[in-house]
Amino acid sequence: HRDFKIAPSILSADFARLGEEVDNVLAAGADIVHFDVMDNHYVPNLTIGPMVCKALRNHGVTAPIDAHLMVTPVDRLIGDFIEAGASYITFHPEASEHIDRSLQLIRDGGCRSGLVFNPATPLSYLDYVMDKVDMILLMSVNPGFGGQSFIPGTLDKLREARRRIDASGYDIRLEIDGGVKVENIAEIARAGADTFVAGSAVFNAGRGEDPHRYDSVIQAF
Ligand code: DX5
Ligand code: ZN
Numbered sequence: 740h741r742d743f744k745i746a747p748s749i750l751s752a753d754f755a756r757l758g759e760e761v762d763n764v765l766a767a768g769a770d771i772v773h774f775d776v777m778d779n780h781y782v783p784n785l786t787i788g789p790m791v792c793k794a795l796r797n798h799g800v801t802a803p804i805d806a807h808l809m810v811t812p813v814d815r816l817i818g819d820f821i822e823a824g825a826s827y828i829t830f831h832p833e834a835s836e837h838i839d840r841s842l843q844l845i846r847d848g849g850c851r852s853g854l855v856f857n858p859a860t861p862l863s864y865l866d867y868v869m870d871k872v873d874m875i876l877l878m879s880v881n882p883g884f885g886g887q888s889f890i891p892g893t894l895d896k897l898r899e900a901r902r903r904i905d906a907s908g909y910d911i912r913l914e915i916d917g918g919v920k921v922e923n924i925a926e927i928a929r930a931g932a933d934t935f936v937a938g939s940a941v942f943n944a945g946r947g948e949d950p951h952r953y954d955s956v957i958q959a960f
Contacts, residue, residue: 741933745960746771746805746914748938750786751885757791758798764941767954771803773916773936774825778810781834782883789816789823796824803827805874805936807855807916809882810834813841821848829853829876829914832864842871853914857882858890862899869907874934875900879927880917885938889918894930901931921959935960 747769752760761772774792779785792804803826810816811834820828828845832854835841845852853874854864858881865875877896880887897915904911914934915927924935937960944956 741928743928744770744912744934745957746773746934746936747941747957748773748775748885748916748936749942750775751938751942753942754787758795758800760942761795761798761800764957765800765802767957769802769941769957771805771827771934772800773938774804774806775938776806776808776810776816776820777883781811781831782809784883789819792820792823792825805829805914807876807936808834809855812836814844817841817844818848821845821850825850827851827853827874829855829874831855831857831860831882833857833860838864839868839871842868846871846873853912855882855916856896858893858896862896862903865903869903869909869911872909872911874912874914875904876914876916876936877932878916879919882917887918889920889923889927893917894926897927897930897932904931921956924960 747764777784777786805827806820806825808830813830813835842852851873855876879889879893912934915932916936919937920940
């Protein structure tokens with residue numbers, strides 16, 4: 740039986756009270772902090788960088804931080820995120836000219852490495868680097884924004900990624916990102932995912948008068 744992990748995406752958090760939001764979702768049972776880094780170049784949006792990752796560590800966050808780099812070039816930021824205390828660092832293979840080198844930089848820095856696949860990016864990027872990835876992240880929306888709908892074709896791709904992981908014999912997490920809700924998470928898990936990013940589903944539930952409404956969503960997962 741798989742070891743499931745919930746990774747709230749702080750893209751949908753209230754950035755003016757970020758430390759408190761992260762504390763609340765972790766207290767509600769979340770396992771990993773999903774940290775979306777966008778550069779207004781690889782994707783048409785601009786978010787947060789290593790300074791904010793470092794600030795969360797200084798605030799006392801000890802849970803794994805999963806830095807999802809939607810940036811190009813990739814390599815220069817890898818060192819900054821290692822320094823800032825990231826646990827996982829994942830990047831989009833088509834955003835790196837030297838995928839093997841980028842993966843190696845991440846592991847050499849003591850972090851866990853991963854590749855991220857957009858809905859139309861082929862899994863064949865994994866062919867020669869299965870021994871160098873700790874995480875495979877499948878995007879179930881086109882990257883750039885929270886609150887989009889899950890693209891159903893991703894379920895077949897998850898099954899294919901699960902087959903590749905099982906055949907490889909390596910210990911690799913299979914993460915899904917985009918449009919994950921209480922209503923579809925069971926089906927996504929059956930298709931092979933073990934790590935679930937959820938942004939709007941988690942943080943929108945915590946809006947308003949009762950911050951503890953996170954608990955019900957995270958428990959429902
Ligand atoms: C999108 C980001 C996601 C996003 C998911 O580019 O990578 O992590 O925050 O948000 P929801 O769960 O709202 O689809
Ligand atoms: Zn993400």
